Amino acid sequence: MKILSWLPLLLFYSVALQAQSNITIKGNIINDLEGYDEIYFKYKGEPLDTVKVVNGNFVIIMPFRKDDMPWIYDEYTLKKLGERPFGLMAEHPGTIVLNDIDVRSFSFRISGMQSAIDYEEFNTLSQSTHTDIVKELQKKYPVTPEYTRGGDVSSEYRAYNNDYIELFNKYTVIVLEKFIKNHPDSFAAVRVLKWNMEGMDAETIKKYYALLSKKRQNSDEGKEIVTFINALKSSAVNNQIKDFVLLGPDGKNVSTKSLRGKYVLIDFWASWCGPCVAEFPNIKELYGKYKNENFEILSVSIDKSSKAWLNALEKHQLPWLQVRDEKNSEAYNFAVSAVPVKILIDPKGKIIMRDGDIEKKLSELFGVR
The missing domain is CATH 2.60.40.1120 (Carboxypeptidase-like, regulatory domain)
Structure with a gap:
């Protein structure tokens, strides 16, 4: 009983x-x-x-x-x-x-949880800039370029997308600064700063970090931002990479150190990332051109799901080295807060380029193909 x-x-x-x-x-x-x-x-x-x-x-x-x-x-x-x-x-x-x-x-x-209310305010501020971005794009592109040509993403659309990203980043930092100033103690403020650091330099991130309350600076997210700032400095062009070892789809270790002696393009991506997937045809073309040169590609997925990663590999048939960084620890060592990110290293392991026109750089290194 x-x-x-x-x-x-x-x-x-x-x-x-x-x-x-x-x-x-x-x-x-x-x-x-x-x-x-x-x-x-x-x-x-x-x-x-x-x-x-x-x-x-x-x-x-x-x-x-x-x-x-x-x-x-x-x-x-x-x-x-x-x-x-x-x-x-x-x-x-x-x-x-x-x-x-x-x-x-x-x-x-929206009502209830304060973080959700604050985040929706940030979204509303961000959406209000969309009209400005569209107006600036239309000055250069009266008509949106065709997305694909012959099954591949067109070079015109890539240029259009790069310009869009540049304008988006330009307006995002304006909204970000305004939002953090108005909500320094909000969880949404530290989280959106963490999510929007990609493309910013270390000093800009420090400037916005300083606007946060001490509580948010000392939170787990705040500490991750400090780690990211330090990683951004250590992974800058001309620095030596911090070597890592991750598992490939066959369960075997792949290390960056084992690739010494080659130019290596490290491509951070995820199966759920549309822009990452859209770039695969272009990466395949680069690999086809230079795979017989002193060149290798190492794709680092940040997928948390092994199944999603393996399904994407099967679907897209990517013939170069693949590994998964499920905890995003190596991504953070390279200051990767959003994907895609591409880092080119030389045969001695020195970083020689981060994003930018990788194709042009490779043609300079190996000659036009």
């Missing part, structure tokens, strides 16, 4: 502990969904899960993950307008509420 008397209490604590480790996302949709009544949700790189919209309302319960962000989108938008996922930033387990979702105008009001 004593054992039975404890069961309700144990069940209560079990439910309470489970709630403490989950994110609950509640929402209500104001539109007629015309039968498209599913909400999709997932963490990046993982399979989709779904819930039904019932009488305009839905509830998603998913495990909290400290270093990840849940992404959701609705079936109506997918069928009518195409996939438009959006992320919700959760600092801790708890509840996020999406009020009065209009799937046609893609608008809603």
Whole structure:
């Protein structure tokens, strides 16, 4: 009898502990969904899960993950307008509420967890700059270049995409500075700084880091930013690389040190990264041109899922060296906060280029092919 008397209490604590480790996302949709009544949700790189919209309302319960962000989108938008996922930033387990979702105008009001509220404000600020970016692009490209030609990404589109990224980075730092100044103690502020460091120099990152509160500077994310700043300095052009060893798809070690004597292009990528995948045809072309020279490519995936990585390798048939950095430790040693990133090293292991026109550099080293 004593054992039975404890069961309700144990069940209560079990439910309470489970709630403490989950994110609950509640929402209500104001539109007629015309039968498209599913909400999709997932963490990046993982399979989709779904819930039904019932009488305009839905509830998603998913495990909290400290270093990840849940992404959701609705079936109506997918069928009518195409996939438009959006992320919700959760600092801790708890509840996020999406009020009065209009799937046609893609608008809603957010309440509940403060980190999610702050992050949506950052997104709104970022989206307001999109018109400015489009206007500047249209001055140079009255018509958007064709994406592919002969099955490969066209050189015109690559140039267009590079210009877009440059403008995006230009406007992002403006929004970033404004947002951090207004929310120095927000989890969203330190997280968006961490996520947008790629392309910034060390002094610019230090400037924005200094705007954060002491609490956020001393948080795990703040410490990672300091580590990134140091990595950015140590992985700059003309520095010697920090050698690493990672596992290839066959389970065997691959080390950068074993590649001494060759020019090596280290390509950081992920299976879920569209721009990474779009560059594969160009990388294959480079590999075909120079593989018989003193040249090798080492692709470093930051996929957390081994299955997603291996499936991508099978699908895209990449004939050069492949490894996976599942903990992103080596990516951070090279100050990689977003992919793709390409680093070219010389036969002695010295960094001679980071991103930029790799094809032009290789033609200078080996001659035009």
